[in-house]
Amino acid sequence: MWDLTKAEIVGRHQMRQIATFLKRYVPGFEKSYILQSGTTVGVRETRRIMGLYKLTTHDVLEARKFEDVIARCAYPIDIHNPAGKGTILKNLPPGESYDIPLRCLIPQKIESLLVAGRCISGTHQAHSSFRCMPTAMATGQAAGTCAAIAAQTKLAPRHVNFEDVQDELLKQGANLGRHKTLY
Numbered sequence: 542m543w544d545l546t547k548a549e550i551v552g553r554h555q556m557r558q559i560a561t562f563l564k565r566y567v568p569g570f571e572k573s574y575i576l577q578s579g580t581t582v583g584v585r586e587t588r589r590i591m592g593l594y595k596l597t598t599h600d601v602l603e604a605r606k607f608e609d610v611i612a613r614c615a616y617p618i619d620i621h622n623p624a625g626k627g628t629i630l631k632n633l634p635p636g637e638s639y640d641i642p643l644r645c646l647i648p649q650k651i652e653s654l655l656v657a658g659r660c661i662s663g664t665h666q667a668h669s670s671f672r673c674m675p676t677a678m679a680t681g682q683a684a685g686t687c688a689a690i691a692a693q694t695k696l697a698p699r700h701v702n703f704e705d706v707q708d709e710l711l712k713q714g715a716n717l718g719r720h721k722t723l724y
């Protein structure tokens with residue numbers, strides 16, 4: 542909570558500085574003002590589960606494919622220096638994407654729980670890629686689909702047949718790449 546409070550204070554201070562700069566130096570902003578900031582400060586990286594599989598930098602940069610793919614991502618490794626300036630950007634090979642396996646959504650030790658979005662299982666570096674919004678939405682769709690099948694079949698998510706999840710996602714229009722023909 543101390544860090545979040547500090548980030549809130551620094552963030553609001555920076556917004557005032559930027560607003561003053563825009564008003565003073567950028568034509569068209571003379572009458573501009575800050576309407577509202579977000580409800581709380583956004584945090585790029587937070588806790589993640591330890592899943593049945595942990596996505597790595599190699600998986601991302603080598604555009605690795607997995608049998609139990611439930612989502613795909615082509616966003617680069619994009620690490621913003623937590624201690625100051627600078628960003629590390631590493632692209633995938635042109636035209637390539639990597640798979641996110643269903644196992645990244647299933648915690649190692651907790652039954653009846655699925656995780657989606659930026660909390661899925663992966664390293665700090667891999668997270669800097671899969672945290673982006675389109676991928677977060679795709680993993681959310683997969684987690685919901687797997688949860689529904691788990692409820693229907695009365696199985697824990699780890700025992701759900703990944704092909705059933707893939708079939709349902711494909712019916713919904715998901716693009717799982719080379720592994721399946723689209724309906």
Ligand SMILES: Cc1cc2nc3c(=O)[nH]c(=O)nc-3n(C[C@H](O)[C@H](O)[C@H](O)COP(=O)(O)OP(=O)(O)OC[C@H]3O[C@@H](n4cnc5c(N)ncnc54)[C@H](O)[C@@H]3O)c2cc1C
Pocket residue numbers: 583584585657658659660672673674675677
């Ligand atoms: C500053 C910043 C800039 C970014 N820029 C981009 C960008 O340009 N493009 C891009 O693709 N991605 C960007 N991202 C990354 C992306 O926005 C996030 O990684 C993504 O939105 C994460 O989605 P999520 O669903 O996992 O989590 P969130 O979007 O954080 O959703 C989690 C939700 O859970 C709610 N919640 C938390 N605790 C509870 C609780 N106990 N009970 C009920 N609800 C709860 C929260 O209020 C929140 O609504 C950015 C992130 C940040 C911080």
